[in-house]
Amino acid sequence: MKPSAVFTVLAFGNCLGKATAASESSGLPDLAYASILEKRDAFTCYGSTNTSVSDCQTIIDTIRTDAQQQYTLYSNICAVWDQGTCRVRLCAQPYVTRPVNRTATWLTTYVASPMLDDCISQGKMGVISDHPNINSHAGTYRLWVS
Numbered sequence: 001m002k003p004s005a006v007f008t009v010l011a012f013g014n015c016l017g018k019a020t021a022a023s024e025s026s027g028l029p030d031l032a033y034a035s036i037l038e039k040r041d042a043f044t045c046y047g048s049t050n051t052s053v054s055d056c057q058t059i060i061d062t063i064r065t066d067a068q069q070q071y072t073l074y075s076n077i078c079a080v081w082d083q084g085t086c087r088v089r090l091c092a093q094p095y096v097t098r099p100v101n102r103t104a105t106w107l108t109t110y111v112a113s114p115m116l117d118d119c120i121s122q123g124k125m126g127v128i129s130d131h132p133n134i135n136s137h138a139g140t141y142r143l144w145v146s
Helices: 053-064 104-122
Strands: 042-046 070-073 077-083 086-092 100-103 125-129 141-145
Touching (some): 042 104, 053 077, 053 086, 053 104, 070 077, 100 104
Antiparallel strands (some): 042 125, 086 141
């Protein structure tokens, strides 16, 4: 049997935005600037970063190589992609009772827009959530680009 490895990152506590109040000076998302993506999704840009749009585009291209790939994450588990100055993290929120399932197409669509277009290209980090209170444990996932 050929050995294989699975890379999983566990993220606990305030790594997932546990704070209930935030401001740009604290480095956490400011909920006053949260924008609605779809009926249940919201995003915000926050802080500052020197992340390269081209590094993030390389991550998008890597993920798109298998557009039908399904990512299944269980409570408090993250999938992480790193390329140069860009890091993309898709995390299941703590306490979710069912796995979070997202396709590569969904992931690359949201990383490209609004994250690259509205946040990274403006020198800011970004986070997307399926709950408008991005700093809470509510909802099922967070997608961070920094």
